[in-house]
Amino acid sequence: MEQMLDNITNSMKYKSYALHNYKAIPQVQALPEELLEAIEVVGHVLPFKTNNYVVDELINWNQVPNDPIFTLTFPRKEMLQPHHYKRMKAALDAGLSKDEIKAVANEIRMELNPHPAGQDKNVPMLGDVKLSGVQHKYRETVLFFPSQGQTCHAYCSFCFRWPQFVGMDEMKFAMKETDQLVQYLKEHREVTDVLFTGGDPMVMKSKLLRAYIEPLLSDELWNVQTIRIGSKSLAYWPYKYITDDDAEDTLALFTEITRKGKNLAFMAHFNHPAELDTPAVKEAIIRIRYTRAQIRTQSPILRAINDKPEIWTEMWRKQVNLNLIPYYMFAVRDTGAQHFFGLPLVEAQEIWRQAWQHASGVCRTVRGPSMSCTPGKVQMLGTASINGQKVMVLRFLQGRNPDWVGRPFFAEYNEKAIWIDELKPAFGESKFFLKMNYRKY
Template identity: 30%
Template sequence: MKYITNIEQIEQIPKAEREKLKAVADTHSFRVSEYYLGLIDWNDPADPIRRLVIPNIAELTNWGHLDASNEAANTVVQGVQHKYPDTALLLCNEACGSYCRYCFRKRLFMNDNEEAVKDIGPGLGYVRQHPEISNVLLTGGDPLLLSTGRLTDMIESIRAIDHVQIIRLGTKMTAFNPWRILDDAPLLELLSTHSTPYKRIYFMNHFDHPRELTDPVIECLDKLIRAGVILTNQCPLIAGINDDPEVLSELFRKLSWIGCPPYYLFQGRPIAGNEPFKVPIVRGWEIFREALRHGAGLARRARFAMSHETGKIEILAVDDKHIYLRYHRAKDANLRGRFLVYERDDNACWLDDLVPVGDAPKFARESLTDVLSGPE
């Protein structure tokens, strides 16, 4: 598969516009697969596939942080994040098949970033020493950009750790380049060997829009299912791409039909460069609620949540005065399952923007130490 890394190569974009977008691509990395580029309707300036991978001048707006969820605080060994007791993340690659413009880990693709590692040996050592870890997520970047040989070494090494039950691969290669799976019989054999009846391999796929679900993609997912892999999907809510209840409902329904049901719909993190993609929490809830009115139960399994630095917080409901939240996962044991009520703010895009009601904590970076000490 050919990958394009220079915006000047995309002749469908007028030359004057390409020159303006070069500054964006130089700031926030640009890369797109030739296949995915072919899905764009160039006659539509608001085409969602175009918006997903083609730079936007508004990305240069001074807004957000590169690590808005403070993942650095969860790094226990280089390349390893351990935020929740039973799950460890191994950042095993610093590149993706294409770069989503709204990526929440775009910092990994910058020249001075060394969070991802080629050698996961120290990370595996950490996992071995922590028997509470039952899930290991290979992520980055995209692990499927690694060779099948390297993936074999990684997966076999993880499978040798008895207390690890589930191996997850976080990937968007099924959308960006389905032939990575279709043309690699040894990869499918590897997955079939190590996705066992008692210890499964999961693909945490990332489809944002129903137009990504092409025939080659569906064939690719079918081969994964037949290899014993469990499929699911998680994606953020993104302005101009899927912030429409009809689009989101169609995505959820089609994913359920092809065996890749929705898992999480994420509130977009306030990442540097992502201002043009933001959707306020209240509007996001309304879109999500309307989308769930359609389809059977398997199309309605997604949780609407935000990955805040203190935990994964589910957005439960919104009324005329309040926003209701609950900790689905929490870094601090004292916060797990805690119910939160905040004043309704139709402009708020993140938990830290909200004003608490009663004793609900106000999450500001400067007061995070007090928050994580737990309730009195």
């Protein structure tokens, strides 16, 4: 492990770039004017932040704008619908005030479905108190949004939680204290998993992260068996675990979790094989795994980034070679720039099938393509012909009603549908879940 660290000659100090300073990036200064305009216009609506590691080690600037990591982190014109782009450009060209520009941006944002998949329906109550930093959609799993973790080392241009980052406070999920979370977990012993999410919890200093996690290690919370941390930090800032000033304490906290007998599942977001190639990410993975944490990987399938089966096969293989566990391929959620990144479900499933065919058996822990939609996680299994009718076959991997999980159901074939709300039930049914009773555990 130390030998690999010695090979990382450029231990970096984190530097972020956003609208106010991105033109200081040397590589950006060589971009054509139309790309700079797009960054300005789209970056006033959707969140934009990158950093020096992404810029210097991940993006191939000779391939811009078609480089997948550039598309993953820099705004492009096509990420807004033409009428939205025209409206924001006109506001900027007119020299409107900062507050007026923000008002135009917020009007556009409200047309981009800022709370997809009924996220606002997942917020539970503790007595008469609404827990604004908690979501409880599936029986066994609670999501927790620490208020100090509501940003990221860099923003993904497809992110479905983009409202967390654009100053729309009424759209945020966040909580400062864990006292109410602990009480909720005591009253809901069916919960076995707590997922720290955001934003990215790993932007927090270890002292803050420790303050959130240590209460969950109490013997009183015997029902909490798994602590999950959803993070893009391995891809966007692996130095968090190597040379940052709190790297050792962060890893020590991970070790404390596993020594307490809890399963620590680090839910890593990798969207392209290029994110797995640097010496820094390989070293960071070794260090996290040394704490006995699991690292599971997930990504949506994204047009212009990973929409070829060979990319997924390569990515899964690299992950397994690094002792990671491929976990999910998601469909792009129905929010933000879905029109740019989203693929029809039929096309996504065919990419999945071809990638699966060429993947080793040890890579086949991954599930997908899956839509995280209002009723639950719905997997597109494929197409079939039943009694002469071509249909799409789907099933629940997770459901608001646990009885739905594992049940196949059928939709009329639609080669253009990107999301479940574009599908119609097959065989003349009036709705998909006609025979399933909705129940909140």
